[in-house]
Amino acid sequence: MSILRLMTCGSVDDGKSTLIGRLLVETESVPSDTIEGARSIRRTGSTIAPGEIDFSLLTDGLEAEREQGITIDVAYRSMALPDGRRLIIADTPGHEQYTRNMVVAASRSEIALLLLDATRGVRTQTHRHLTICALMGIEKIIVAINKMDLVDNQEFTFSELASQVMDIGKRLGFLPTVIPIIALTGANVVSKSEDFGWYGGASVLESIQNWNGSQPDLDSSFLPVQLVSRTQDFRGVSGTVVGRGFSLGDEVRVLPTAQKGTIRKIYAGVKEVHHAGNGEAVTFEIFPEIDISRGQVLADVGSTAILSRNLVANLVWLGERDLAIGHSYLLQSGVMQSPVELRAVRNVIDVESGDFLQHREVAKNAIAEVELVLTFPLLFTNYRASREFGNFILIDRETLQTVAAGMVNETQTKSENVSRQNYEVTRSERSRLKGHQPHVIWLTGLSGSGKSTIADALEKSLSSDGVHTYVLDGDNLRLGLNQDLGFSREDRRENVRRVGEVAKLMMDAGLVVIVALVSPFAEDRTAVKSLFAVNEFSEVWVNTPVAVCQERDPKGLYKRATKGEISNLTGIGQEYEPPKEPALVLDGTMDLDSNIFLLRGLLLT
């Protein structure tokens, strides 16, 4: 690894900016005029002597921060390590927004440098910082115990603090490196200081340099496809290689389509090469020209990688709005994307103690373990095994903001052929394609109350706006599906049950379903209602006085009933039970346009 990435945690009070400033200056990574600036500019209330370097000024960039004396966002600095490697430092704020910013910095860092003020000891924020480092998979954690010059009995204080830090590390599953330092004088920062004769370990810089990085734990090779480009006689598949690498002539499989092809050419920049290794941005020509598009992944043909739709993952919630169960978000992992539904919150974790909290609300900065179901299966591994295929973000589909950072804990896969799973499209995906939410509007009321007329007008109105609809009309259904049913209590119950099930299937298909059915019994309607979620089903009572219905009598039913030709006509021989809590009551004598307007209001929410 020629470039190492390190994040820092801790607040200005701990001397973090001073430590970074000193590392930068002593490795000659700061331009001399910037250093001159840090000699002349002073923060309000600064006690640093005129002409001395205020090291903390070298890293704080934004005006607001300078005024408040804190770092608000992640700032990146490049530093040349004495061994020739590059260190990119992501400096994170210690105060407000700490979780969000730490997560941003940690997502790309292998090393964390955590500052601890010896005079103040291990504090809540120390727990927070270490918890986040562990969660985000930081591989090496260095805890620098600063201001050692301000404590009595240095050796004792240090070993006390170090053992507390070790205990936290043990609980979180890592072994920290603990170093006593004095950032203000530079003791133990770049090289070992004689101030600490009792300390046998390395300085901060030595400790960073001693770390050589770990190799990706993948026994296969992948090329997540960023781009497919074409010219007249060329079609290239571009991406960055993950894993062992690809060579000319290798056979590859496209995930998820499972089509196979062979690598005919590899371009690295403007050169044709024979091999492309981990981390190299390359373009392949694949023979034959199989279908490949952005978001798919080329895998070496021997790879046993499987795609998953069901994930258990840790989330760090970054959104302003709380996580909503059942809500659909977009999940993105590298170039891969899928709509995703949050099925359940398993636990919310206390960032300070690591314990589970009592509640399940996931608000901004919360850390939670959740269950997710993707619309399309994607390539995932456990985050601990590979950050590359274990990370994802969640995007709010309305604001397009990134609302969560996710780390996969478990993938649950079915053992069937992965390519077949591609056909498993969920309701939310169908709904997305249609461009609107599915819904059931259930019109109940007497015969002649105007249900069919209203249903017809509503469907016309929705269709002209591009909404996909279907009307389930009670009379029409009795000609086919329900031709075996009469008008007894039992048959009416079964009639309503069947129409309810059909409406549910159609809603699942993504339609706005309009049901026009007398459905006189409250009990039957309640049974249907229970098939749907609250926001999927609206019971609407078309309330028209019996006298009006009788006068309209479009099917001549009332006439026949009065003559005694039919019995059981609702309103005459059989009772109609009005809904107790309908979503809407329509006055069947009102003009059609007003009623349609009211009904359309139900679909807006």
Add this chain to the structure above:
Amino acid sequence: MRVSPEILRSLENESIEILRECAGTFRKPVILYSIGKDSSVLLHLAKKAFFPAPIPFPLLHIDTTWKFREMIQFRDEVVAENDLDLIVHTNQRGVKAGVNPFTTGISEYTRIMKTVALRDALDIHGFDAAIGGSRRDEERSRAKERIFSVRESGHLWDPRNQRPELWRTYNTKLLPDQSMRVFPLSDWTESDVWFYIQQEGIKVNPLYFAKPRPVVARGHQWIMVDDERFPLAAQDAVELREIRFRTLGCYPLTAGVESSARTISEILDEVLEVRLSERATRLIDGEKEDSMEKKKSEGYF
């Protein structure tokens, strides 16, 4: 310290990945071409990212009409040699109003001829993403900027409300009135850029190399008298001095440094030796502390 080929390769791979994300996800991206060394590197990387296909973006140059003559000449050569699609935009209202870097005031001049011009150009052509060669080591407020940096309506940047950027999973989605600024060279330093230019043999503007040039003193700095529009005062003595430029911009606002570096390796010796931040030679930035953040929040690149 010398920059190893491994570091350069790693930076290169990452920048190429970012450029490909732009091509793969934006509706109409554009490369903001400023003619300087960073733009030259950016263009080189774009060639590599899409080869053997051509660069799928046009180039946009915001011409204030006060650029060094050698910049415009170089720009046109590069465009012709590489068969690129170049759009040049000038704020004509500014030109008509006589806005200029001598009497208008530097902040106002920059706002009208650069910031507003850029915003207009992006709007006129409907670009949803502008790719630039800025680096995080250039200036302190740049150090905080994301690689994919969302601009709200009117191209405004809110540094305290930036979209979280996690791993290499870039959320490039935009609402209808948002746009994106993309910085593929974010992690590069000035010496990385020069070492890469040397390694790859990238052609850069002759203004970077020392040569006797006609200059006048302004404060502690040398300003080149590039054409007859330069208002010379009676006491101004135009003299020939061997200077070169570390950054390129509008000639009246970009100071030259005395130097004898005539080759890239001499430049590298100097960059590694002198250790002055390169923007120190930009008059515009020194005007007031933190001016870059102000400009950026208004839509400056």
